[in-house]
Amino acid sequence: MAGSLIKITSASTTSNVSTIDIGGANWDNSYDVYMVKIYNLQQSTGTDVRLKARILKSDNSADSTSNYEYAMLGLRTEAAFDDLPDTGQTEWSNLTYLFRGSTSYGANAIFYLFNFNNASEYNFITNEGVGYGYDGNELMGSVGSGVHKVTQVAKGLQFSLTTNSISNINIDLYGLKK
């Protein structure tokens, strides 16, 4: 069937972890574009944190070099938008908000991955995220894009939070069939 989403692998946890990988040894390099779905992301304590990501290199380890750039926009119901760009970073940050006020509010996001199998182009991502509960009462979305300015093959993403551990997350990786 043309245009299908083909599920490649999943990852999840209900125990605290500092990082969680999707792809790596389970990466399928037969697609041009991938989609990553994250749902019910929760943190270990109720502080203001955000989701971050690094790409997994061909040896399945995370790339922590200062080659990440991103331009994110935070969309809020109770305040002006947050302009969240940065360059020369060691990871993509501000991918979704997680909020102070409660650990029980889940955040959710969709990412598209481009050029991950192309060793002569940079890696790109786009994202849309949504969460609730900044100070207990605010809906906050995020949209944006990122580039990893290294011409190398990538095999997935490693997610973490700005502080605290991930206490719950469900991640699915799909390939977009031509």
Add this chain to the structure above:
Amino acid sequence: MATKEELQALADQEIEDAKPLYKQVNNERLEFNDDDYAQAKIDLGNSKWNDQQFGYIQARQEAYNSIPEQLDMMYWDNVNSTTTWKDHIAKVKSDNPKP
């Protein structure tokens, strides 16, 4: 204001105190290895430094009223000869000073 080295020392200690930390790879929960702990210390040190040096930018963005609300403040300031908008901006800046 702390130096980068002082913040890195704090980060190193926080990671030591937080042990054991875990990662999830191929759906297997594993304790960090030495390289993971070293990277976690670097990441936390950088985060502390960025928060100290640039955290005021984010804090100000979150504290400013929306643009429509600020325009409304300006309109009524103009009508009533008040300084509500100017006071709001000044308070956000003073509450979140540059380092």
